[in-house]
Amino acid sequence: MNKNSSNIMALVPNTSNKRETVCIFGTGDFGRALGHKMIQSGYPVVYGSRSTQISNLIPKDAEVLGHAEAAQKAAVIIIAIQRQHYNFLTSLSQVLHGKVLVDISNNLKLKQYPESNAEYLAQLLPGSKVVKGFNTVSAWALQSGTLDASRQVFICGDDVEAKQMVMNIVHGLGLTPVDKGSLLAAQEIENYPLQLFPMWKFPIFLSLGLGLFFFFYSLALDVIHTYVYDNNNFSFFIAITIPNRVFPVLALTLFGLVYLPGIFAAIIQLYRGTKYRRFPDWLDRWMLARKQLGLIALAFASLHAVFTLVTPLRPYSSWRTSNRIISQVLNNETVSLNHTNAWLIDSYLAMGMLGLFLFVLLGITSLPSVSNSLNWREFRFIQSKVGYLALILCTAHTMIFGGKWFLNPSAYKWYLPDIYMLSLIVPCAVLVVKFVLIFPCVDKHLTRIRQGWERNPRYSEQSNHIINKSAV
C-alpha cells in the first residue's frame, strides 16, 4: 500500500475487526519471534526473504514472499536484518517509497558506528519514513511472555503519522510505546540496552573501597588489638559486630558526601563572585552522583539498624548479661539506675531512629513515581531541609554514642582513633560550613549571586551586535 492509502487508513474509522498486514524483512531469530507475537495478536504477517529453504520455525499463518512482493502488501515494514545488509535495501527504494520502515537493530557496543543505525537507514532510503522501535525488547521476552521490564518500547522518528502507526501496532501487541522524539533520539535509544547501571558504577566502587578500608581498620582495632593485648579471642565479631561498626561509618560518611558537593559549589561561587563560570568537572560528576550515593548510604544505615536490633538474640549479648547479673548477685549489690547513662543511651537511640526515619523518607521521595509527583520547590524542600535535618540527627546520634569516650586514652588503640570518630569527619565538616553559610550576611550574598548578580560583570561593546531600534 502506498502512502496515500495508509494515510486514509488512519483517518477512516476502522469498522472491521481485521488488523492491518505487517511485513517483516528477515527470518532470523528476532524476526520470527516478532512475527509469532504479531500473529498471536491478530496481525497478518508476510515475510520478505530470499532464502529458498524456509525454516519450519516461521509461523504457519505467515506468508513468505520475495522482498518486493512482501513490501507491497503492507504499509509498515519491520527491518529485521543486520546493519551490514542495509545497503541491499537501496535496490528496493522504489517499492519502499512512502512505506514506514521500522529499524529494530541493536549494536554490540557503544559508538560502534558514527551515526545511529536508524539515521543510516534514513540516509539510504530518503523516500521512506524510518521509525526506530522494538530494540529494547528481547526475543526471549516476546516468546516466553515475561514482559516485565520490557513492556516499554521506545519509539522515535521524524514523521508523526508513521510514529503513530507503529505506536498502534505496539499497543496491539500489549506493549506500551514511549515516544522519545525525532530520529535524532535514535542514538540514545540504541545505546539504552547496552548500559548496565552507568550512574551507579562510581558510587558502588567508592563504597566498596571505603568499606574494605573501614573493615580492616575495625578488624585491627577491635579484634586483633584485643587478641594481642587482652588475649581474648573475639574472632566471631567478624559475623555481626564488625559489620555493625563498618555499616554506620560508611552510611554517615556517604551521607555527608551527598551534601559536601553543594558546600563546595557554594564556596566556589562566593569565591568567584559569580555563578556563570562552570564548575570543575569532578564537582559536576559528583553532583550528578548524589542520588546514588544517598541511596547506598540509606542501604547501609538500614543494615546497621537491623544488625543492632538483633543484639539481644546473640550469644555474646546473653553472655554479657549473665555475667553482669551474676556478679551483681554475688556482690549483693543493690542495683540502681544510672540516670545520666539512661539519658545518654535513650537519647542517641532516639536520634538514630528519627534520623533513619527521615532518611527513609528521603529515599521514598527518590522513587521515580514519587519524585515526578513533586514540583521543584517541594523536591528541594525534602532533599535539602529534611535532608539536612536527617544529617544533623545522625551526626548527633554518633556524637552522643561516643559521649566522653574520646577523652579516654583507651579509645586510641595503637594511637589510632576509634572507628566511630572517623565517621564524624565528613558530616561535621559539612554541618560546620553549612552553619556559616546560613548566616544572614553570607546567605544574602550567595542568594544574590544565584539570582544573577556578578562581582565583575562581563560586558563588551560589540559593534556587529548593535541594534537600531528602528530595525525592530
Added chain:
Amino acid sequence: MNKNSSNIMALVPNTSNKRETVCIFGTGDFGRALGHKMIQSGYPVVYGSRSTQISNLIPKDAEVLGHAEAAQKAAVIIIAIQRQHYNFLTSLSQVLHGKVLVDISNNLKLKQYPESNAEYLAQLLPGSKVVKGFNTVSAWALQSGTLDASRQVFICGDDVEAKQMVMNIVHGLGLTPVDKGSLLAAQEIENYPLQLFPMWKFPIFLSLGLGLFFFFYSLALDVIHTYVYDNNNFSFFIAITIPNRVFPVLALTLFGLVYLPGIFAAIIQLYRGTKYRRFPDWLDRWMLARKQLGLIALAFASLHAVFTLVTPLRPYSSWRTSNRIISQVLNNETVSLNHTNAWLIDSYLAMGMLGLFLFVLLGITSLPSVSNSLNWREFRFIQSKVGYLALILCTAHTMIFGGKWFLNPSAYKWYLPDIYMLSLIVPCAVLVVKFVLIFPCVDKHLTRIRQGWERNPRYSEQSNHIINKSAV
C-alpha cells in the same frame, strides 16, 4: 457542529476562555455525574433525552433537548445509555455523521458479548468516529472528588483527531488520559474494571494452602508432641512461635518456587535440543506468576524478621532467660562463652539479614516505576544474579540455623523431620541444578540453544515458497 467546523476548532488557537459544548445522551446516574463534573470544569453541557419528566438532579446549567437537537450543538457526544439501546441511535445516523461518539459503557461480566461495546457502536454508526473512554471512572469518584485510582482514563479509538478531542476534555476535567491505541483495544479496556487481581489468585491460594499445611505440621510437632510426651502446655505458641516457624518455611519455599520454573525451562531446552518448541502450559503459567510468588515470599520473610525481633519482649523469653541465669547462679558456675555457638548463631543471623536485605532490593525493583527505569539487561542482572545470591544467603541461613541438629534423633518427632528441613527441599534442589547448569560445558550448550541453534533443524522445501532472485 459538523465535522469540518470541529476540525477547524482544533487547529485555530482558542482565543476565548470558553470551553466547547459537550452533549450527553442519557440522563442516568453516570450521565448526570459526568455532566456535573463537566459544568464544574467549565464545559457547557446539553443533554439529549426523550423523557418528559426531567429529574431535578440534572444540573441547573444544563439544557435538556431532544436527541437530534442536542447532537447538533456539540462536536463530542457522550453515549451514556446502555448497549441494549444502541440500535435506537441508528435512526439518528444522519445527525451523528462526523460527530465524535464517546462510548463509556461497562459490562457486568467478561465476554458478555462477542465484540466490545465500542466496536458494536462503530458498526451501527460507520459515519461517526467512536472513541472508548471514561468507563474506568466511577460515578462515585466523579461526585465525591476522590480520584486516586481512577485519575487515569483509558482512551482508544481509530481516529487520531477524535481521540485528541476527547483527551483534551479529559485533561479539562483534571483527569489523566492514557492512549491505548486503536478501537481494537476497546475489548481490553472494557474488561479492565471487571478484574480483581487476576494474576494474584493462583499464588495467593497456593500460599494459603501451603501455609495451612505447615501450620498444622508445626502445631503437631512443636505443641501437641511436647504436650503429649513432656506434659508442657505451650498452647500460647500459637500466637508467635508457630507463625514464626511457618512464615520462614513458606518464604523460603515460595522463593525457591520463583527460580524453579527457570530451572525446568533450561532442562527442557537441553533435553529437546531447541528453544523453539513451546513450553507446557503449566510451565508458562508458572513463569508468569513468578513476580507475584516472589512478592508473597518477601511479605512472609519480612513478617518472619519482625516476629523474630520481638523475641526479647515475650514473657516466654524472659522466663527462659531468668531460669538460665538463676541456675547458673545457684550452681556457682563461671559462665564462659561458647565460641562455636557464638560463630554459628552470629553467622546465621548475619546471613538472614543480608538475604532479607537483597530480597527487599528485588522487591523495590518490582515497583512499576522502578522497573520501568531499568533496561532489560539491568532488570535481568538484579532479578537473576542478585536474586540467586539472596536465595543462597537465605538457604545458608536456614542450614546454619539447623546446624548439626538434623543428626540428632530428637529432631524427628513421630519420625517426621522438623519443619525447617521441609523448607530446604525446593531451594536446595534449585541451587544444586543451577550449579550444574553453570558449568562451562553445560552453560555453553544452553547459550547456543538460546541464540537459535537447534540439534535437529527443521527445514522443508516448499515449492510455493521458492523465491526467484529475479523477482526481488
Added chain:
Amino acid sequence: MNKNSSNIMALVPNTSNKRETVCIFGTGDFGRALGHKMIQSGYPVVYGSRSTQISNLIPKDAEVLGHAEAAQKAAVIIIAIQRQHYNFLTSLSQVLHGKVLVDISNNLKLKQYPESNAEYLAQLLPGSKVVKGFNTVSAWALQSGTLDASRQVFICGDDVEAKQMVMNIVHGLGLTPVDKGSLLAAQEIENYPLQLFPMWKFPIFLSLGLGLFFFFYSLALDVIHTYVYDNNNFSFFIAITIPNRVFPVLALTLFGLVYLPGIFAAIIQLYRGTKYRRFPDWLDRWMLARKQLGLIALAFASLHAVFTLVTPLRPYSSWRTSNRIISQVLNNETVSLNHTNAWLIDSYLAMGMLGLFLFVLLGITSLPSVSNSLNWREFRFIQSKVGYLALILCTAHTMIFGGKWFLNPSAYKWYLPDIYMLSLIVPCAVLVVKFVLIFPCVDKHLTRIRQGWERNPRYSEQSNHIINKSAV
C-alpha cells in the same frame, strides 16, 4: 519561517542531522540558561534583544539580532521576557504571525493576574500559536545538570502541531514532555511551581496539634505524677518512653480519622435518603485528606514499632531485668511461666505486627505507580477491606495491651484515663458504627441509595423541556 514551511518541516523526514534553529526573546538569566542547554544539545540559537550592551554570558555560538530579524530565522520562539513587557510584542505581530511562541513565565504568587500569562499572550497575538512550557524547570537545574524532579516539562496549548514541535525540542534537551491539554490548562501549570504540599498542610498541622497534646498528657501522667507521688525521677522517659506512648496513640487516632468520614457520609446518606445532595464542605475536605492522614498515621505506627524494638537495648530495660532476676534469686523462687500473661502479651504483639504489616501494604498501594496499576475495584478492595482489617487488628492490639488494667484504679492518675485509652475513642466508634452498617438490612438500603434510588424523588414538569417524540 512562516506557518506553511514549519508544517512542511514536520512532515518531511529530517534526513540531515541538523536540528532546527530556535529563537529566544530575552537575554535574562533563564533565557541564557535555556540557550546554553539548547546549544549543548545541538540546536542553533538566535537571541532577539534590543540591548546595545551584550553580556559575555550569552553563549559564544549564539547570534544576537533584533527581535524582528531573529524571529524570521526560526519557527519556534521562546518568550523569555516578563509579562509586563508582553504588550511590546504586539508591534511584532506581523513577523510573529504563524510562529510558535513558547510562554515560559512564572508568577510570584497564586492568582496574581486574572488570566494565565499564556492566555494573555494568546489574546495579544491571535495570529501566533502559543504553547506553555518550561516554567517548571529552574535555571539552576538546567545549568548544573541536576534534573531530577524537573525532568518533566508540562506543556499545554491549543494547536496540536505547535505542541508537537515544542515537545520534540523538549525531547532533544533530554527532558520528558508531559501534555496537559489545551491552553486552558495554563493556569494550572503556572500555579504548579508555587505550591508547597498544599494537600499536606491540614493533616500535618492536625498531627502536630494532637501530638503536642498527647505529649504533655503523657508527660503529666507518666513522669510528673510518679515524681510527685513516688519520688521517682524518670525524666529520661522523654527520650524514648513518652514518644513511644504518643506515637501509637497518634497513629491509631489518625488511622481512625481516615475511616470516620466514610462513616459520616454513610450516615448522612441514610438520613437524607438520597445520595444526590452534596456533602457539607468540611466532610468533602476531610474525604480528600484521607490519603495524607493515612500516610502520616503509617509513619507514626512505624516509629512506634522501631521505638518498641529497641527496648532491650535501653539501660532502663536492663535495670528492670536485673532487679527482677536478682529478687527472684534472693527469694529462692522457682520461676514459673504465667500462661495467661504469655498468651496475652504474645497475642497483642502478634496483632500489632500483623496490623502494621497490612498498614504498610496500604501505604505501598498509595505509591503513584502502584495505584495507577490497579483498577478502581482492586483499589477499593485494598483500601476498604484490607484497611478495615488493619484497623481491627490495631484496635485489638491496643485493647489486649490494656487488658484488664482499665478496671484497676491505679490506671487513672488524677482521675484521667491512661493515654492508651484515649487512642481507642475514634477507632472503636468507627468499628462499632461500621458493624451496624454492614447488617444486611442497613447495607441493602445504603447500596440502593448509592445506586441512585431516592426516598423522595425530585421530579418536575418543565414545559420548556417537554420533548415531542416527533422532534427526535
